[in-house]
Amino acid sequence: MPKPEVDPTATLDLRVDRTSPVPLYFQLSQQLEAAIEHGALTPGSLLGNEIELAGRLGLSRPTVRQAIQSLVDKGLLVRRRGVGTQVVHSQVKRPLELSSLYDDLEAAGQRPATSVVVNTVVPASAEVAAALGVAEGSEVHRVERLRLAHGEPMAYLVNHLPPGLLDLDTGQLEATGLYRLMRAAGITLHSARQSIGARGATAPEAERLGEAEGAPLLTMQRTTFDDTGRAVEFGDHIYRPSRYSFEFQLLVRP
Amino acid sequence: MPKPEVDPTATLDLRVDRTSPVPLYFQLSQQLEAAIEHGALTPGSLLGNEIELAGRLGLSRPTVRQAIQSLVDKGLLVRRRGVGTQVVHSQVKRPLELSSLYDDLEAAGQRPATSVVVNTVVPASAEVAAALGVAEGSEVHRVERLRLAHGEPMAYLVNHLPPGLLDLDTGQLEATGLYRLMRAAGITLHSARQSIGARGATAPEAERLGEAEGAPLLTMQRTTFDDTGRAVEFGDHIYRPSRYSFEFQLLVRP
DNA sequence: TCAATCCGTATGTCCGGACAATCGAACCTC
DNA sequence: GAGGTTCGATTGTCCGGACATACGGATTGA
Numbered sequence: 001m002p003k004p005e006v007d008p009t010a011t012l013d014l015r016v017d018r019t020s021p022v023p024l025y026f027q028l029s030q031q032l033e034a035a036i037e038h039g040a041l042t043p044g045s046l047l048g049n050e051i052e053l054a055g056r057l058g059l060s061r062p063t064v065r066q067a068i069q070s071l072v073d074k075g076l077l078v079r080r081r082g083v084g085t086q087v088v089h090s091q092v093k094r095p096l097e098l099s100s101l102y103d104d105l106e107a108a109g110q111r112p113a114t115s116v117v118v119n120t121v122v123p124a125s126a127e128v129a130a131a132l133g134v135a136e137g138s139e140v141h142r143v144e145r146l147r148l149a150h151g152e153p154m155a156y157l158v159n160h161l162p163p164g165l166l167d168l169d170t171g172q173l174e175a176t177g178l179y180r181l182m183r184a185a186g187i188t189l190h191s192a193r194q195s196i197g198a199r200g201a202t203a204p205e206a207e208r209l210g211e212a213e214g215a216p217l218l219t220m221q222r223t224t225f226d227d228t229g230r231a232v233e234f235g236d237h238i239y240r241p242s243r244y245s246f247e248f249q250l251l252v253r254p
Numbered sequence: 255m256p257k258p259e260v261d262p263t264a265t266l267d268l269r270v271d272r273t274s275p276v277p278l279y280f281q282l283s284q285q286l287e288a289a290i291e292h293g294a295l296t297p298g299s300l301l302g303n304e305i306e307l308a309g310r311l312g313l314s315r316p317t318v319r320q321a322i323q324s325l326v327d328k329g330l331l332v333r334r335r336g337v338g339t340q341v342v343h344s345q346v347k348r349p350l351e352l353s354s355l356y357d358d359l360e361a362a363g364q365r366p367a368t369s370v371v372v373n374t375v376v377p378a379s380a381e382v383a384a385a386l387g388v389a390e391g392s393e394v395h396r397v398e399r400l401r402l403a404h405g406e407p408m409a410y411l412v413n414h415l416p417p418g419l420l421d422l423d424t425g426q427l428e429a430t431g432l433y434r435l436m437r438a439a440g441i442t443l444h445s446a447r448q449s450i451g452a453r454g455a456t457a458p459e460a461e462r463l464g465e466a467e468g469a470p471l472l473t474m475q476r477t478t479f480d481d482t483g484r485a486v487e488f489g490d491h492i493y494r495p496s497r498y499s500f501e502f503q504l505l506v507r508p
Numbered sequence: 509t510c511a512a513t514c515c516g517t518a519t520g521t522c523c524g525g526a527c528a529a530t531c532g533a534a535c536c537t538c
Numbered sequence: 539g540a541g542g543t544t545c546g547a548t549t550g551t552c553c554g555g556a557c558a559t560a561c562g563g564a565t566t567g568a
Contacts, residue, residue: 021529023551043483049518060553065519073327075445078481081519082561088444089483189506190342191329197499198452198472216470218452227332229297229343245451252443275559277521303548314523319549335549336531 008045014057024059028067036076036087043089047077050085075251113151116170118144121163128160131223131234139163143173146208153209155239165232182232190227196220196246201238209240216241262299263289268311278313282321290330290341297343301331304339329505367405370424372398375417382414385477385488393417397427400462407463409493419486436486444481450474450500455492463494470495 012035016027035041047053047068054064068085071077079085122142129136141161147154159178161168166185173181182189200214211217218239226232239245266289270281289295301307301322308318322339325331333339376396383390395415401408413432415422420439427435436443454468465471472493480486493499
């Protein structure tokens with residue numbers, strides 16, 4: 001008795017719109033991703049060979065490969081030579097992107113509240129100058145913010161920015177996140193260097209966050225670079241570990 | 255006066271060996287990466303157009319594009335339509351890989367020492383069972399290790415593994431890291447889900463790490479999956495923040 | 509029964525070409 | 539001189555084909 005061995009993509013209603021300005025490979029990868037997310041393509045199922053899929057959609061094989069490759073890069077698919085391409089047994093969600101705390105909270109359905117404590121220009125300390133690549137003592141922006149969730153203090157954020165990059169409006173800073181402001185100003189974020197640690201709260205820190213002195217805090221330092229390599233932001237943040245932890249997914253690059 | 259506008263790749267001694275089994279695009283990307291690392295391609299410099307580069311090397315444009323794309327994915331290069339491809343102003347080192355503490359320490363030039371405290375089989379707790387996807391109460395491996403650097407306790411690592419995956423030899427566990435043992439056993443690591451937080455040390459934890467009770471600790475929980483989607487490891491680790499912090503670089507996916 | 513070999517299948521690599529979209533600079537107009 | 543426009547340069551997308559390579563199962567042999 002022969003096994004059915006149906007190609008699960010055959011039952012899918014895959015279509016591409018050649019009049020659309022959206023690239024064909026992107027249209028296909030989006031539909032495949034949606035099918036995986038939606039459960040139409042179950043984990044472990046084989047995807048059927050690229051040649052046939054290309055023929056069925058009226059696309060060339062390189063285009064189909066490009067679509068599949070983008071999902072492999074996202075960790076949703078796995079290719080095996082001589083075997084085929086199969087859906088990873090889910091569990092994968094986000095491969096760790098450079099997200100802001102604001103976006104994280106909003107994605108979690110919370111309405112983060114921010115109060116700007118300090119928004120001024122100061123001479124750069126040695127640490128800040130080194131991180132931003134400016135001269136020590138030169139003027140930089142300094143922003144201190146208290147972030148609340150459900151009315152409770154959650155984090156205290158200190159950021160330094162090089163001068164002339166962005167005009168930091170206190171109202172905007174309270175309405176949205178710093179990253180959104182930078183992106184809106186035409187800055188293309190490229191990479192960031194982060195360090196996550198822990199330490200006890202100092203007296204003023206404890207006061208601000210409503211914790212006891214010496215209480216464990218989660219700390220994060222981050223320098224963010226744009227695509228020209230310029231440092232565009234240096235942040236020194238502390239979080240209440242009872243309210244926040246860093247959650248992320250990461251992929252093994254093959 | 256006309257600007258020179260030399261193509262920096264023109265002065266490079268780029269060559270590909272067609273008799274080698276190493277893919278051509280990979281040979282090229284490696285040479286370009288080495289040139290960037292070595293300083294022959296300086297940050298900000300334009301790379302010269304793909305067509306000409308392909309012609310000079312006797313390669314087709316898709317092959318050259320594949321080489322360049324892999325470096326773009328690594329964050330070393332940036333492409334701009336109508337402009338060209340240029341080298342990112344360094345700062346980039348590792349785009350965050352799934353590394354083990356053992357490898358991290360070894361890369362930092364330290365000789366990590368490990369003492370296996372517990373290596374046994376236990377019934378899975380609810381938490382472990384959920385993480386590994388096995389039935390609660392079913393047998394799983396449990397390993398507890400104390401990791402030292404420079405003779406000082408640095409971290410206490412508790413790991414659970416599904417049965418039958420790997421035979422955990424105490425001697426091997428003390429000589430190398432868990433991830434290496436898994437890879438050596440033919441397991442292809444694919445992704446991991448991590449959570450990093452902080453809390454105060456309990457009395458037994460403080461005892462083991464040589465800290466005071468209530469001292470801030472850095473905590474990390476991780477579930478690792480292989481490329482079939484199986485959970486292959488669930489770790490619950492605590493670190494002394496004075497001795498260790500998480501450092502990594504991450505890229506903004508465009 | 510078990511091991512080595514063969515073979516079909518699917519992905520991996522590579523080619524050469526074509527046109528579109530976008531950026532930046534030179535150019536032109538007002 | 540300020541503004542918009544044209545145009546060359548470069549990457550982005552897509553095609554159709556070819557051969558190489560590795561995996562898994564079936565076949566063959568000991």
